[in-house]
Every structure is written in structure tokens, then in C-alpha cells.
Amino acid sequence: MSHPIDRRSMIAGAASGSVAIATGAAHAQPGSKAEARQIYELRTYRLINGPMRARLDGYLRDAFIPAARRAGCGPIGVFTVAIGEGSPSVHVLVPHPTIADFASLPEKLASDPAYAKAGEPFLGASPRDPSYASLDVKLMRAFPRFSQIEVPVGRGRIFELRTYFSHNDRAGATKIGMFDTGGEIEIFRRNGLTPVFFAQDLTGHRLPSLTYLLTFPDHATRERSWGAFGADPAWRKLIATPGLTDPEITTGIDNQILTPAAYSQI
Incomplete structure (x- = not known):
């Protein structure tokens, strides 16, 4: 199993510049109130087939999510x-x-007797x-103009988690700009690629990178939406503009299709 999460080292790395952080004042989506940019913690529990999943579900549903919500986090997917x-x-x-809330969560959980009992x-x-084979944690910061989680409406959905990698900070910032201020998110929306979040990765093994989460009602809609986007x-x-082509600013993409747990709040 992996070592405990070293939250303060992660934060120190971000502050010292060992990870890139996009700068600029927070901006809201058009027509909404300006809000501070959220920090996203993505925990990945790697399991072995067998009883691990049931135990993890019980912990997340009955202990972690209620306690984290009491501590001011959420909604939690x-x-x-x-x-x-x-x-x-x-x-x-x-x-x-905030990043300080990320750092203080373990202390809040440790002082929560209901969490200790349920967990x-x-x-x-x-x-x-x-309880699990290993645990990986990635820390992300919401884009300036997409500063908060957008919770989708309706159940029975699928999700798509994508990470784009770049070869240097300038290229990574350019790709973020294509989404955040260059109109790519708007093109996503009108073609049925419904976003949940967009964020710059603050930690990870292939920085610089960005990560986003999309949602669809089903696989057929996903296929149609990506096809419409590609033909838009x-x-x-935009993708043919010099300086914005994939070979110039991206070195690879990771992609996963996800299904939400019955108790997921996203």
C-alpha cells in the first residue's frame, strides 16, 4: 500500500513553483457571480477483485463523504x-x-468521532x-473562468475523464487558454459535451497537464457529441490556427470512461 498523503509537501511544491499554477483573477461563467477557484483532490483507489470494493463503498458512503461534507468539502463524486x-x-x-482546506481535512476527520466509528x-x-491495493492523489486548481464544479442533472449518466499533457509550461498555458478564454468550452457545450469541471493539474507525474470531466446521458450520445464537435x-x-495545433502544444491524452456510484453526489 502507498504512504499517507503528504499534503503539506504537495502545497509547498505548488507554492515554490515546482508545479505550474495559472495566474489571474477569478472569473465566473458569463452571467454568474464571480467565485473563488476551487481546489480539486482526485483520489484513485486501486483495488484487487474481491471484497475490497464493498468495504471501500461502505467507507465512502457512510464515513468519508458525510464527514468531508461536515468539514466544508463537496459535492463529492x-x-x-x-x-x-x-x-x-x-x-x-x-x-x-481553498488549498488550506485541502491541507486541514485530515485533522478535521481525525477529530470527528462519527467518522471514526463509521469508518x-x-x-x-x-x-x-x-482496504485497497494503493492510493494515488492528484491536486488540481479550477480554471479562472470555470471556477466551480457544475453538478449534472439526472441519474443514469456516464462520465469521461480526460487529461492533456504538454511538453513545457508555455504550451500547457496555451492549451488552458484555448479552453478558458479561447472559446473551446463554448464549442463543447453547444455540441453536447457537457463539462463538470476544468482544472490545471498542480501535482502529477507528467506535468504540465490539465484535466477535465464531461458527462453524457449514455454512450450513444457521447459518440454523437464528439462527432459533432469534431466537425464544428x-x-x-481553432485547431488549425498556428501555435494552437495539437503537435505544437500537446504531447498526449489519457482518457477514461467512468460510471458513478449510487451514492455519488456528482
């Missing part, structure tokens, strides 16, 4: 990797108001019967 690298694994998306089967597992004249013009 829980997703199974249905298609893509990493199965069996579970993503837990935890929005925090004991998971938290008290022995090395011979661990505005997108074709």
Missing part, C-alpha cells in the same frame, strides 16, 4: 473506471474551497487484509 487504464479502481473527486472497518484493516467549423478553425 465517486466513480468506477469502466473503460480505460486502471480497472479495478475508484476515483473520488473532492472539491475544496472503522476500513480504517482498521490489517496488512493481511488491506469553429473548432476546425
Whole structure:
């Protein structure tokens, strides 16, 4: 199993410049009130087929999510990797108001007796019967103009988690700008690519990178929406602009199709 999350080291790295952080004042979506940019914690629990999943579900549903909400986090999403690298694994998306809230969450959980009681089967597992195989944590910061989680309406949905990698900070900032101020998010929306969040990765193994989450009612709608996006004249013009082409600013993309847990708040 992996070592405990070193939250303060992650924050120190961000502050010192060892990870890139996009600058600029927070901006809201058009027509909405300006809001501070959320910090997203993406936990990935890697499992082994068997009883691990049931124990993790019980912990997240009955202990972690209620306690994290009491601590001011949320809404919290829980997703199974249905298609893509990493199965069996579970993503837990935890929005925090600030990076300080991310750092203080373990202390708040440790002082919450209801959390300790509900989480004991998971938290008290022995090395011979661990609760998960490993845990990875990625820290992200919401885009300036997409500063808050957008919770989709309706159940029975699928989600798509995508990460774009760049070869240097300038290229990474350019790709963020294409989405945040260059019109790409608007092209997404009008073609049925409904976003949940857009964020710059503050930690990770292939920085600089950005990550976003989309949602669709079903797989057929996803296929149609991506097809419409690819044929959109505005997108074709944008992607052909010198300095904005994929070979100039992206080095690769990771992609996963996710299904939400029944108790997921996203």
C-alpha cells in the first residue's frame, strides 16, 4: 500500500513553483457571480477483485463523504473506471474551497468521532487484509473562468475523464487558454459535451497537464457529441490556427470512461 498523503509537501511544491499554477483573477461563467477557484483532490483507489470494493463503498458512503461534507468539502463524486487504464479502481473527486482546506481535512476527520466509528472497518484493516491495493492523489486548481464544479442533472449518466499533457509550461498555458478564454468550452457545450469541471493539474507525474470531466446521458450520445464537435467549423478553425495545433502544444491524452456510484453526489 502507498504512504499517507503528504499534503503539506504537495502545497509547498505548488507554492515554490515546482508545479505550474495559472495566474489571474477569478472569473465566473458569463452571467454568474464571480467565485473563488476551487481546489480539486482526485483520489484513485486501486483495488484487487474481491471484497475490497464493498468495504471501500461502505467507507465512502457512510464515513468519508458525510464527514468531508461536515468539514466544508463537496459535492463529492465517486466513480468506477469502466473503460480505460486502471480497472479495478475508484476515483473520488473532492472539491475544496481553498488549498488550506485541502491541507486541514485530515485533522478535521481525525477529530470527528462519527467518522471514526463509521469508518472503522476500513480504517482498521490489517496488512493481511488491506482496504485497497494503493492510493494515488492528484491536486488540481479550477480554471479562472470555470471556477466551480457544475453538478449534472439526472441519474443514469456516464462520465469521461480526460487529461492533456504538454511538453513545457508555455504550451500547457496555451492549451488552458484555448479552453478558458479561447472559446473551446463554448464549442463543447453547444455540441453536447457537457463539462463538470476544468482544472490545471498542480501535482502529477507528467506535468504540465490539465484535466477535465464531461458527462453524457449514455454512450450513444457521447459518440454523437464528439462527432459533432469534431466537425464544428469553429473548432476546425481553432485547431488549425498556428501555435494552437495539437503537435505544437500537446504531447498526449489519457482518457477514461467512468460510471458513478449510487451514492455519488456528482
